[in-house]
Amino acid sequence: MTGITRPCQRRDGLLELAVESGDWDEADRLAVETRTRTSPGDFVGKYELAFELVRIPGRLEEAISDLREVVDAIPREPDPLLRLGTVLEKAGHPDAEKFIDLARKMWKGPTPIAFDEVLAKRRSYIAKFVPD
Numbered sequence: 001m002t003g004i005t006r007p008c009q010r011r012d013g014l015l016e017l018a019v020e021s022g023d024w025d026e027a028d029r030l031a032v033e034t035r036t037r038t039s040p041g042d043f044v045g046k047y048e049l050a051f052e053l054v055r056i057p058g059r060l061e062e063a064i065s066d067l068r069e070v071v072d073a074i075p076r077e078p079d080p081l082l083r084l085g086t087v088l089e090k091a092g093h094p095d096a097e098k099f100i101d102l103a104r105k106m107w108k109g110p111t112p113i114a115f116d117e118v119l120a121k122r123r124s125y126i127a128k129f130v131p132d
Contacts, residue, residue, distance in 0.1 A: 019055050027056050043073045047080055054087060055129045063087065071099070078106040086122045090130040 015034050018027040031053060038045040047070045053063035067084040074080065085099030100119065107115045 015049075015052050019052050024057060027052070028059075031056060031059065043070045046070050047083075051083070054126070060087070060091060060130060064091070064093075075102075076106055078103040078108065081106060082119065082122055086119070086126045087130060089123070090126045 015027060015030040018024075018030050031049065034045075034049050034052075038049060046066045050063040050066035050070070053059040053066065064084070064087060067080060067087065070080045071077075071084050081099050081103035085096050085101075085103055088096035088099060104115055104119075109115055109118070
């Protein structure tokens, strides 16, 4: 994400490894630890944590809350808008399309078609982790 300063390096990869291996107890423990180490102004850190929380069973609402906080803090960044929109869409939230449309408006890619390709990939990715 552009335009964001990062006060501290938050991720050491352990949370990602726990998620990848499906070790949900360890992932939960590391998610709590990561949240504790993430400063209130570290929106990149919160965004990265939300990325992992989406993949941890039972942590979807926490991920959505973090994504909303990131979008509120940096509303002109298309990637958090798109991630929030696709997560909300898959979870059946009514305001999902609003965030996808905002992401489309903020898109800085080479063409509108490129946005549609990214949107399709993001939807496919989210479909693997967010329950129906």
